Amino acid sequence: MLSVSGIDLNVDVLTKEEAIDHLVELMDKSGKLSDRKLFKEKVLSRETQFTTGIGDGIAIPHAKTTAVKEAGLAAMVVKNGVDFDSLDGKPAYLFFMIAASENENNLHLDALARLSAMLMDEVFRKRLMQAETKMEFLTLIDEKESAIAKDKENSSSESYRVLAVTACPTGIAHTYMAAEELENRGKLLGIPVKAETQGADGAKNVLTAEEIAKADGIIIAADKNVDLSRFDGKPVIVTKVSDGIHKSEELINRIVNKEAKIYHNNQNENAKEESESLGHGIYKHLMNGVSHMLPFVIGGGILIALAFLFDDYTIDPSNFGKNTPVAAYLKTVGEFSFGMMLPILAGYIAMSIADRPGLAVGFIGGMVANAGVTFSNPAGGDVNAGFLGALFAGFVGGYIVLALKKACSKIPHSLEGIKPMLIYPVAGILLTAVVTTMINPFVGAINDSLNGALNGMESSSKILLGIVVAGMQSTDMGGPINKASYVFATSQLAEGNFEIMAAVMAGGMIPPLAIALCTTFFKNRFTEKERQSGMVNYLLGLSFISEGAIPFAASDPLRVIPACIIGSATAGGLSMLFGCTLRAPHGGIFVLPTMGNPLAYALAIVIGSFVGCFVLALLKKPKMSEEMQ
Structure with missing residues (x-):
């Protein structure tokens, strides 16, 4: 998949988009693309879902699209590093771009799995970074891929002491990185480890009943539910997928030293992270x-x-x-x-x-x-x-x-x-x-009392209720308080109280819209990267996806969250004042025609968004010119 024409070892780029542009250019030079513009759009679209900057200086942007003639790889080294929104917050230096055709069944996922496994080796990463020629770069990859295949072949007859299952929400990079790290750490410790990956294209390297019976114990490094029934009676540790990457030695030693609890499926003693309250x-x-x-x-x-x-x-x-x-x-x-x-x-x-x-x-x-x-x-x-x-x-x-x-x-x-x-x-x-x-x-009786109280509320009380439930949408944007407000509103739909749902949806639409407006009209408060992200928030806000505001809130919570709460509360109060109703619990602006008093509702959204925008602009100080780059 990787050819000399798709490699560049001395790249100088300053932004994430420039890095993607250069990789797309390399891919195009390799003759893999039929539509360069569409492929880039698909890559950028994939980045909005979840960053492919997987940490440790590595980024693996990818896309599967009709714009690809045949599967390909492009690689580049940026020795000065570039901010790629990586999960560990550090610059990326080593890039691999994967292009997959719609006609090829999960080939890109296989490539991702292989790359993630190889790149877990820090020494190998450094050798790639130091490669002086493109042929040397290619040879290093060939040798590493052959070594991994040989190791797997040699270990196929081993009796594994420790087994693992790895899985992450997207089922791509971290799933395979955790598996590779656990297996490699086991080799260093002299403890054979086998890891099953539950990735986006299904389970691979599946643990057999015989292996489970012989193993000392099982590590479940996963950020999603994994069926534990087959591990009944075995010592099991359940932890985060990131622990499989960063705490592999500790986890393996806990199994070998018999520090893991026995899992009993028939008693439903579900293994949990110790920290869960x-x-x-x-x-x-x-x-x-x-x-x-x-x-x-x-x-x-x-x-x-x-x-x-x-x-x-x-x-x-x-x-x-x-x-x-x-x-x-x-x-x-x-x-x-x-x-x-x-x-x-x-x-x-x-x-x-x-x-x-x-x-x-x-x-x-x-x-x-x-x-x-x-x-x-x-x-x-x-x-x-x-x-x-x-x-x-x-x-x-x-x-x-x-x-x-x-x-x-x-x-x-x-x-x-x-x-x-x-x-x-x-x-x-x-x-x-x-x-x-x-x-x-x-x-x-509780429901009747609640419904009676809601139906008997005077106009001023309803406005206050709208302010509270809408403001809750902006407190943690997808967290427990936000969900408590939303669940309350959906529960009232079944009771025929449609005004609360309208106020709550208004509140949830405001954070992304207020931020998008602020990045448009008060550009000197934001970096170039933030201004680019702000444009996406127009669509997210109109679609009632408040999570679009989370990156801004996380980087500046003391200014962003209060501004969003004020904007949301304003929109929720106005929605109640105008008597707007909503029977659909989602849809944002796209269900506006189905609402009661839709024009007034749209006005409430506009006013709330601008209120949030102006408050945020007042709270945030203008940046110096060098900070805005």
Whole structure:
């Protein structure tokens, strides 16, 4: 994939975009591209998702697109280094660009895996940096690739003492870097290590049952969920993928020195990072339910909103939303989706707590809460347990299944099969339904009180509520406070309170928009790199993606966060003042036609954005000319 024409060893670039430009030029010279401009656009688009500056002075930008004729590599050395937004915050010196064709199945991922593995060797990186000719550079890569292949061949018959599974959210560079570091560190320590990678193109180097049985223990270096059931009875350490890279020796020694806890799948003793608190565990379970629930809420909410948009109110006001065939179909399908919201929430909370046996139990608990079942009326309809009831049902169901697992732990091994097929679903569903039915009247009373208070609010009180829930969107931009505000708003959709959702979405749109406006009208407050990033925030803000403001907030929290909170609170208060309503829990400006009082809502967004922009401009001092570069 790499040819002499695609290598440059003495490059002088000052910015990330210049570095990408030069790599694209090298790739084009190699004859790999059919459309140089489109390829560059795809590379830049990939960088907006997650930086390819993987740290340790390395960057591996890449793209898979129809603009590539055949897969290729380009490489360059920037001896003075360049800021590439690397994960470790340090300059990048060694660059490899990967171009993959749409016709080639995951070839770029294979190249990424090989490069990440080779570049974990610091001595090898230094030799590449010091290469005097392009042929020397190519020879070093050939020799390293051959050495790795030979090592794998020689170690294929080894009995591994330590096994590992590595995985990162994107499933690309860090997954393979952690695996390579663990295996290499094991060689240095004289301890054979095998690492399974769960990357973007599936699991590779998969651990066998025989290897698991013989191993001293297993290291799970992952930033996403990994199925641990196959490691039942083995010592297991669960940690972050970055620890697999930076703490490999410590992790291996903990396994060999028998310092890891035994994992028991039948008791659901999930291995966790030692630092995880009870509060964080509860939050993680809740977010697991919410993340699975949101597609149903968003899809159903937008379809219901479109039904009202396409309907004719004058035909039958009492049947508004279903007067025309198109509207009736959209509203019916939307209601099906919306109706799944609470069971899905409860089911996936319970599954997060108790693994797969908790899913059905939580799901039924959510349905019991959604129906408002009571002992006096098993058919339901007497109480409105709603969102809170389903939330309680999810946690109740999850912990009931955990209790059942513990109670059944002494059942003979020959009867293991009856637990997941009989005991957990029957006893779990029944007990969860009974407990949920018991709490439904109390939760219903809380819901009725809350709804009554919201509906009975005077205009001034609603404005204050809008200010608070919208301001919460900017406090941590995607964090717990932001999500608490959002979850509250989505819960009120099911209760028919549509004004709160409008205020919350307004609040979430403001941070990126305020920053984008400030980088446009007050350029002397920002560096060139920040001004370029600011332009992307227009689209993110209009799409209700508040996380676009996080890089700015992280670099200057004492100025950016207060400005965004003030702007968001302004927009939320105005949305309430204007009586704007929103039935769809997402979509940003793109669902404006489906809203109640859309023009006033757009005005609230504009005013809030400019308020945030001006406050930020007042708080930030102009930079010196050399700082703006």
